Amino acid sequence: MDVEALRTFVAVAGSGQFQAAADELGISQQAVSKRIAALERQLGATLLVRTPRGSRPSTDGQVLLPHAKRVLAAVEQAEQAVRPGSRPLRVDVLNRRISPAQAVYRFYRSRPGTDLDAVTLSEENAAQAAQAVLEGSVDASFRALPADQVPAGISTERLLDAPLELLVGPGHPLAGAHRATPADLAGHRIWVPGIRPGTEWAAFYQALSETFGLSIDALGPHFGDEALMDALADSASLATLVGSGDRYLWPQAHDLRRIPLHDPTPVYPHVLLFRSGDRHPVLTALREHLRSTRPRTPHDVWVPDWVAR
Template structure:
């Protein structure tokens, strides 16, 4: 059924005049007549009775009118629902304790009027997350995706570099160090439970290990963040790596130490993936917020060779 025919029928029914309906719709009276005739052929009944004084609804037209209005109302609601800004922005933050989730939370705190929904596609790797963005499951996702693997239709902006820090208990040999070079971690056991093969973070830590001769493993079951904090507090040799913007909590008695890594500073490069040309106003505001408030990338930054380099908000291949 032609939507414009329905809209024209309602206009004629409410104005009582073909010419008045034509003026309201911005079309000719002849176009109004053609639309009404086509609609009546489609439904198989006469909807409007013409006279020298105008037109009035037939009995069938009186029955049809409220249904036509409901259809037009539903169409209007559907259009508003998908119009940019007509619904919540769905952002995949990967994990609620790490930098992307904290950055989105800070954005919301500074823009409480913005309508957004932070979600986690925790079982997805970067390629699958990009596909979810392209299919519209989510509007945006923070991932580290090689520049040559960014699919068509996806925009990727490196807007959130998270410098890594060493997290250790008070008995660890490096517990009192003001900062540590990545190369100085060679020979120390770094435990990062939960690394899944085939994910971008597995590739990141593999290249970090190779570059600096580190021993990073994910052996043993992952009982969650609290269990990891307990293990660090009780060990004089165990360490892990966290992002400087990650938010982990532990009892004060654990006395865990966060130690910056420098010379160089490894950063985890979170790129904001979104559909190319997406004009959702909350996405535009989030992107601008990250550009102006995100942590400054260190001068001695290290990233894997497969990561795209930031270049005025665009992404290009490089090392």
């Protein structure tokens, strides 16, 4: 059934005049007549009775009228549900401790009351997350997606580079360093538990290892971030890598040290994926916020050459 024909019928029934309905709908009186005639043919019933004073619903028209109004109300609700800005923006931040989550949180703090949901698709790799964006499960996702894996219909913008830092306990040989180079890490065991094969972060750490000759592994069970902090505090040889904007907490007695890396500065590139042409106002505001607040990029940045821009 033609929704516009139903809308026209309701307008005529309400005003009692074809011309008044035409003015309300922004169409010609002839178009109103054609829509009503087509609807009557489809239903096999006369819906309006012409009188010297205009038109009024026939008996069949009176039966149809409340149903038509409910249909139009349902259509309006459906349109409103997907209209840009009518629902919260759903952003996949990957992990609530790391830079994307902190950046989205700062955006929310700068705009209290913004209609926003931060979610984690932590079991998905970058390609699967891009598909979730494409299908509408989420509106945007922060991922280090290879350029050749960006599907049609997805736009990318590299908005958040997270410089890496070495995290060590007080007994580690590099614990007293104020800065370190990637070359300084050669020969030290770097433990990054939880790396899963096939994920973008696995590809990132593999590229980092191969480029600088590092020993990065994920051997052993991962009992969570707190257990990792405990292991670092108790070890004179173990280290891990974290982003400079990542938020990790540990007991003061652990005395862990965050050591910035430079010459070059390895950064984890969080690329924002979103549907091409998405007009959600919160997405636009988030992108503008990230552009205006991101730290100045170090002059000696290193990223894998496969990362989408």
